[in-house]
């Protein structure tokens with residue numbers, strides 16, 4: 108299978124080039140030339156399959172031309188060693204918990220699969236591969252966890268000084284080994300800019316191999332389609348149409364869902380649920396895409412003013428508004444409504460949502476209010492509430508849960524390099540690690 112650029116100015120490339128290269132030269136994003144068509148027979152018996160079996164079959168449909176099935180089976184089994192439970196919160200309202208991986212956020216799903224696929228595709232190279240990732244919190248630790256101890260790969264996690272939570276910083280800076288944390292004296296945007304400059308730096312790239320692990324990488328999106336199939340498998344027997352509400356920031360999660368649907372998964376509607384960073388909702392309402400500066404909210408992983416996967420969605424659904432209207436709706440919610448929803452759902456059902464999942468829950472409820480349809484709504488729960496102790500304690504008095512994965516990191520010693528906000532300094536550090 109070849110991968111084309113959404114800008115269509117660069118030539119299509121192989122899977123290896125798309126995954127290791129990360130981004131086309133024309134500034135677009137890679138997409139598969141053809142989305143696979145998953146045969147109807149698969150859906151007839153899908154409810155007999157486990158998550159790993161479903162993930163393997165879908166992965167084979169996407170990647171089977173390029174990766175031997177035995178290897179793919181190994182990647183799937185190794186990457187998905189944690190559960191993704193679907194819980195009924197209220198009648199016809201379900202939570203799909205994607206946060207039981209090592210860093211307790213849904214980014215583990217994409218990062219663990221990508222890291223294993225990347226190291227397979229890179230296996231015959233002599234030079235070490237240097238993976239650079241800019242993070243505002245969750246991505247850095249998920250990518251670090253995915254690549255930890257993978258031989259032949261160095262990871263450089265760029266995080267903004269004083270702008271990630273203390274817990275998130277621990278999750279980034281306490282790995283050691285092949286994981287190198289770097290504090291940038293600037294914002295997340297500065298981290299992203301430096302990361303792009305490293306990727307494009309000719310002198311550096313002539314001496315060492317550099318790639319990116321940010322969500323623009325197609326290898327993170329393909330696995331983000333698997334759990335949509337898995338949800339369908341569990342709700343199929345009800346016979347009701349399926350509506351997914353996706354808490355969205357850079358829209359990689361939703362793109363995974365759209366890829367699943369384009370491959371044959373019966374999905375009635377997607378809801379792009381956002382906080383007040385509502386550029387996508389405004390696009391659906393007006394047909395005009397006008398990115399803006401991001402505003403801070405309690406669902407901070409969704410504070411994105413110019414979602415990077417927007418071009419992929421536009422490419423898949425078509426530029427016409429009618430294409431979008433039939434498939435995707437968008438709702439946005441304030442922090443106040445989000446906090447209220449967390450408190451209310453807890454009071455009514457005892458279920459505890461994190462601020463990101465709560466935005467998606469609100470989207471699902473809004474849909475049910477506005478549409479007189481008998482459907483199953485599923486909201487994606489993308490982070491464990493304990494990742495946001497200060498916020499949760501404010502909303503739910505006495506909230507004190509701390510799962511062992513998070514507890515253990517608190518006692519570890521932080522180690523990171525301070526790079527100021529300077530490309531040269533960063534390059535020297537990366538060269539040092541590469542012993543050149």
Ligand SMILES: *Cc1c(COP(=O)(O)O)cnc(C)c1O
Nearest residue numbers: 355356357358359360408489490
């Ligand atoms: C990254 C993230 C999101 C947003 O996902 P996108 O794919 O960027 O839309 C939502 N919730 C959490 C907890 C995240 O870490």
